Amino acid sequence: MKDGTALQGAPVHAVAEDTLHRVRVEQVRLLCGNLGSSVLPGILVALLVAYALRASAGLWPLLGWAGVVIASKLFDYADARRMLDMEITPANIGQVTRRLVVLHGIDGAAWGLLAPLALDTASPGGSILLIGVLAGVAGNSMSILSPVMPAFVSFCLVELGMLATSAWHTHENALQVLAVAALLYVASLLVQARNSARAARAAIMLRFENNALIERLQRESEKTQQALQQAEQANAAKSRFLAGASHDLRQPIHAQGLFLEVLSNTPLDPMQREVVGRLRSAADNCADMLHTLLDYSRIEAGVVTPQVAPFRVQALLHRISREMAAQAEAKGLVFRTRESQAVASADAGLTELILRNLVSNAIRYTEQGGILMACRHRGSQVWLEVWDTGIGIAPEQQQEIFREFHQLGNPERDHNKGMGLGLAIAEGLAKMQGLQLTVQSLPGRGSVFKLLLPAAVMPQKVPAPAPVALHKAQRDLHGLRILLIEDDQRVRDSMAQLLTQWGCQCVAVEGLDEAQTLAGTQEFDVVISDYRLRAHRNGTEAIAAVRQASQRHVGALLITGDTAPARLREASESGIPMLHKPVAPGQLWEALLRLAPGAQQAQPG
Missing domain, CATH: 3.30.565.10 (Histidine kinase-like ATPase, C-terminal domain)
Known part of the structure; x- marks a missing residue:
């Protein structure tokens, strides 16, 4: 059977013609599939009729008739199996239909031979048996042959036509009336066969429509699945792009903010101070946008x-x-x-x-x-x-x-x-x-x-902590020994200058290996590390290496420009305090105050 997808895009008349061909093929297959159920009952009926009418018509003629019926049945069955195995195409569907018409006409003639052979010699009971058998065979053939209407018409007209002709030629009034009744029975069977053929055709069409609907649903489901995969890939690509772009933007903006802070703490004339203020305002606007992206990424990351x-x-x-x-x-x-x-x-x-x-x-x-x-x-x-x-x-x-x-x-x-x-x-x-x-x-x-x-009830009033004064933070950080690990030179230079301006003793290095070597020879109070380092190393590993080389627990601070959910989860799970670039100078001061030795005694007030 052709796939329903082959019909898409074809002209309307081509689609209708193809559908008609497929329906005719299914009707032929339905008939051929039904024939097997009638072979054994037909053989048994033929033998029983021959046995029942042997006294009036003779055993051997009836056995010959039964042999013809059995041979016809077996040949029809074998031919039907062959048709089921063959490919029926538009080129041979007409030939197949004509073959079925001829074969079942012959089968009808085989059954109809019983009437001229035994009707005029049979007893009244035998006549009733003969007529009942032929009428029953015709009725049974309707359910089997009606899918291919010409085949049933051929069988029915030949079989019941021979019965009506034989009855009419007996010159008995009762049998002549029976001949007329046989013709009316033929008409009735043909009407019922037509209705049955329509029902079979409608069932086949419905099956085609259901199959086509299932195929469309499967195609739509596949398209939906593909669209979902593409959307997921696009979303992942978007997240990677945003994370990469955000990180790359944060680095220079972070460095810019730190350089501006260093510059603002130097002697400036009023015009220069105004320009620095405007630059700082522009940098703050950029930082606000980046922090908005960060807030969204932190929600996605679940941190x-x-x-x-x-x-x-x-x-x-x-x-x-x-x-x-x-x-x-x-x-x-x-x-x-x-x-x-x-x-x-x-x-x-x-x-x-x-x-x-x-x-x-x-x-x-x-x-x-x-x-x-x-x-x-x-x-x-x-x-x-x-x-x-x-x-x-x-x-x-x-x-x-x-x-x-x-x-x-x-x-x-x-x-x-x-x-x-x-x-x-x-x-x-x-x-x-x-x-x-x-x-x-x-x-x-x-x-x-x-x-x-x-709504809730406030258990007790908790006094708000006093704000950290900027100038006291600078004084409290004086002399703090800091190891800075940062692979971006702009950020490294800006942060080193700012920490030095605050009075810290800052040593800045590019990577983990240099930091580990210095930690083995010098003492540091705090290590500040960027999270993403070169050679696929990260700040968590760098801080662990510094603590191991120092053989003591050194205060640590992570600074990251990453917004990728996976990176944020990794950094958050380390348990090390973390700031996100661009870091405001006030944030950095407060974080260093909390990490400085004796910070609890040196809280500004």
């Missing part, structure tokens, strides 16, 4: 572990308002918050990051009006809400906005409008904590984002 605890919502709202109100006011927007005494249970730091992303998104997409950040305490629930009077979001876009890199109204990909990761990060952090983040919006009227948290 963010929520630390759930009760916290006062007002303190969080106050910090965000104090830091982000200026951005709103710079655009001429009103920024307001509502006081709240609510206490919620969640990770305060991650919840703050969610709200910062929501507020930043509201400011970015609001051109007039204002922003409202509020908290509603309802029973066992706390709702943190960010309202804006911005462009709004169409209903069909209200789920799409949480996809990474999806932005509204930014076809030119203006980086001043962000990267399209803020809401994806917010939703990821919410799901990580089991919190619900929803949005309601009307285009042109604004939006409201709501974060649902469980």
